[in-house]
Amino acid sequence: MKMLEMIKNEIVNAFLFDGDFIYAEPFGCGHINATYAVYFRRETKPPVRYILQAVNTAIFTDPQGLMENILGVTSHLRKKILEQGGDAQRETLTLIPTRNGNLLYEDSEGGFWRSYHFIENATCHQSVDRPVLFTNAAKAFGHFQKLLADYPADTLHETIAGFHNTVDRYALFEKAVAEDKAGRAASVEKEVRFFLDRKADGAVVVDAIAKGQLPLRVTHNDTKLNNIMMDNDTDEGICVIDLDTVMPGSVLYDFGDSIRFGASTADEDERDLSLVSMDLELFEAYTAGFLSEAGSSLTAEEIRLLPFSAKLLTLECGMRFLTDYLNGDTYFRIHREHQNLDRCRTQMKLVADMEYKMEDMHKIVAKYV
Ligand code: ADP
Ligand code: MG
Numbered sequence: 001m002k003m004l005e006m007i008k009n010e011i012v013n014a015f016l017f018d019g020d021f022i023y024a025e026p027f028g029c030g031h032i033n034a035t036y037a038v039y040f041r042r043e044t045k046p047p048v049r050y051i052l053q054a055v056n057t058a059i060f061t062d063p064q065g066l067m068e069n070i071l072g073v074t075s076h077l078r079k080k081i082l083e084q085g086g087d088a089q090r091e092t093l094t095l096i097p098t099r100n101g102n103l104l105y106e107d108s109e110g111g112f113w114r115s116y117h118f119i120e121n122a123t124c125h126q127s128v129d130r131p132v133l134f135t136n137a138a139k140a141f142g143h144f145q146k147l148l149a150d151y152p153a154d155t156l157h158e159t160i161a162g163f164h165n166t167v168d169r170y171a172l173f174e175k176a177v178a179e180d181k182a183g184r185a186a187s188v189e190k191e192v193r194f195f196l197d198r199k200a201d202g203a204v205v206v207d208a209i210a211k212g213q214l215p216l217r218v219t220h221n222d223t224k225l226n227n228i229m230m231d232n233d234t235d236e237g238i239c240v241i242d243l244d245t246v247m248p249g250s251v252l253y254d255f256g257d258s259i260r261f262g263a264s265t266a267d268e269d270e271r272d273l274s275l276v277s278m279d280l281e282l283f284e285a286y287t288a289g290f291l292s293e294a295g296s297s298l299t300a301e302e303i304r305l306l307p308f309s310a311k312l313l314t315l316e317c318g319m320r321f322l323t324d325y326l327n328g329d330t331y332f333r334i335h336r337e338h339q340n341l342d343r344c345r346t347q348m349k350l351v352a353d354m355e356y357k358m359e360d361m362h363k364i365v366a367k368y369v
């Protein structure tokens with residue numbers, strides 16, 4: 001494989017690794033970056049491995065700004081973890097610099113590489129096969145929020161512009177309806193109406209941030225289970241990883257999105273909508289875990305909007321699927337015809353179910369504040 005050759009001949013020499021290179025292998029199940037584990041032999045110490053990643057510059061067009069975000073956030077976390085007597089190399093990502101003292105190495109073909117200390121004896125789970133993993137994920141993301149509550153979020157680069165700007169997303173949606181590029185608008189009138197009926201919801205968080213009613217915070221923006229390393233012995237979520245999408249935003253974005261995909265009873269593209277709902281037990285499991293860590297650092301307004309945020313992020317996601325369907329499936333990869341419409345419909349079903357269960361969600365939140 002060409003990439004492994006390049007790693008061996010060029011990339012590994014660029015970083016401050018300890019020992020003699022043995023081999024490299026593709027590692028993990030990430031879908032965005034190309035991730036490898038690289039192994040080194042050492043004279044007097046046991047062998048060691050590192051994570052080596054080629055940053056996906058098709059998505060992240062400003063790799064330097066992205067690395068500044070990661071350095072800022074992990075340095076802040078490291079300081080807090082050490083103050084509390086924790087193990088910083090295990091509880092946050094540790095960047096390995098290049099021999100020139102940089103955080104990124106640009107290879108001879110224009111690719112950008114970075115390296116992390118390998119977090120051993122921990123696993124990235126791909127699915128919630130035990131409910132405790134969901135609660136532990138919530139605790140880990142809540143802890144991440146808590147430690148970063150005093151971070152100056154406005155100094156972070158916006159690595160993907162307008163990522164959760166629902167007002168802009170609505171504008172793009174209405175443009176797609178008007179242009180009707182794929183000639184599908186007439187066939188999805190009901191769906192289009194569903195999102196237009198909820199347009200006011202799209203402005204709630206964006207406006208509140210602009211007015212200073214909601215604080216700007218460090219948001220992770222990819223709060224999936226497989227972006228947490230969990231201890232192999234205790235299942236405890238020890239380290240939040242995958243910090244590429246760390247941006248200034250609202251804590252509601254991370255919470256809402258976690259509920260959107262984590263508390264749903266069905267797959268994102270399920271065609272039998274009778275199987276799709278928001279599971280209140282899962283909502284409670286996540287809320288309990290999240291608030292046990294982050295609760296004391298949230299404002300009253302943030303807490304009040306937690307249930308709404310689940311609906312908002314689901315609405316946004318469903319609208320993005322419909323926008324893409326109207327544009328002719330140019331953004332989200334599809335594996336069958338109408339898959340983006342199916343995805344849109346599951347999100348609509350979830351939104352409707354959340355509206356129905358809104359009072360229950362508020363009661364659950366009240367239990368844990
Ligand atoms: P992507 O954006 O492609 O998802 P990630 O940063 O999440 O990339 O990394 C992909 C996978 O690599 C993770 O799911 C995890 O299994 C593994 N991984 C990443 N960083 C580390 C690390 N520091 N220690 C151990 N494994 C890691
Ligand atoms: Mg990942």
Ligand code: MG
Nearest residue numbers: 032222242244
């Ligand atoms: Mg990622």
